[in-house]
Amino acid sequence: MLTKEQIAQRIAQEVQNGQYINLGIGIPTLVANYIPEELEVVLQSENGLLGIGPFPTEENIDPDLINAGKQTITMVKGSVLFNSAESFAMIRGGHVHLTILGAMEVSENGDIANWKIPGKMVKGMGGAMDLVASADNIIVAMQHCSRSGESKLLKSCSLPITGIRCVKKIVTDMAVLEIDPSGGFFLKERAPGVSVEEIQSKTEGKLIITGEIPEMKF
């Protein structure tokens, strides 16, 4: 089983040179730590920044400079700041190439649920609905199962949906899967030491297995 850091590390392999990328809160934020230095990419923060840099040192903390997770950050050279309407104009306008975000549930047709548990948790969707409705390439980073051991890869989402038919790829602590255009989780890679049978037993939705499934490489 992968750690959160390893999930982030595996997702970083999906990043391509020249991309503008939006990273969600949680595991997606960690992806930034593993993007190869030779790639030129720009990280977008939906609160109004292109060009997120590393966390500041203690003496460089600026309360007027945070990411969408409200964490203190720095800016890289060539950064630009803008207002929230401009930020989502670039998101909805299709100018952000890759969106990586967390999820509570993903369905086999690519629906995602990650903003609400009725009667229990009311945090809101933030920018997630805009992002998943707009980006062409959406990768989900999440645990394969909930804390109580239930599969989070489902036939259809039980929680309120954030977006429909939008997820392209999922990286969990057990596997890399792609959403098949005709429905189903196409198993592409296994986490080291995790068998296809284990993945099958933890996947409630339709799992598509063809040929040998390789282990992830790091």
Place this chain on the structure above:
Amino acid sequence: MINKVIQDAREAVKDIPSGAFLMMGGFGLSGIPENCISALLERDINGLTIVSNNAGVDDFGIGLLLKKKMVKKMISSYVGENAEFERQLLSGELEVDLIPQGTLAERVRAGGAGIPAFFTPAGVGTEVAEGKEIREFDGKLYLMESWLRADFSLVKAWKGDSAGNLIFKGTARNFNPIMAAAGKVCIAEVEELVPAGELDPNQIHTPGIYVQRIFEGKDYEKRVEQRTISKS
């Protein structure tokens, strides 16, 4: 040049009535109108509707207004950092409209720009789309959203001049410029207020035409929610 300068926060918010529809700039606690919130706390008003991306934390920002039961309804996109908010919401004391962040921003922008409605893909197929007009453009579905306009918008800028022109700093800009335009009365509090003519017109983010009142705030706390640092 028209002089927009007023004395202080107390004067700025003195005519905001109970039941007013307000907008407040800020993302998390960054770029919130701290001085105006403090001055509102001294007023004996309630039943406010507040448009703000977040709802503060329990002991700072809008959270203080919630605690005093001054707020009837919040229109926000993310409220995860406020336990009192969640309590009032689940118990039914507080109404809330949760709106996708980009839709919230565009509704505010549209309000200031005189565009009554627009179509967005955000929320299609979700409960956000319930009761809304859906239309297809070039093979993709979009839903109609309407503008938001406020009685008063309360914004915070870094620098401003007596004509109401504003410059923001860092990611404290966020919703502030679009809310300035969407309020019938925009109240701007700034860290540094200068006479008209001292700001470079090339560098101004919000033209003073949108701002009706401006004052220099004081004692900014600028509380940080997630203090993350690099080890090296």
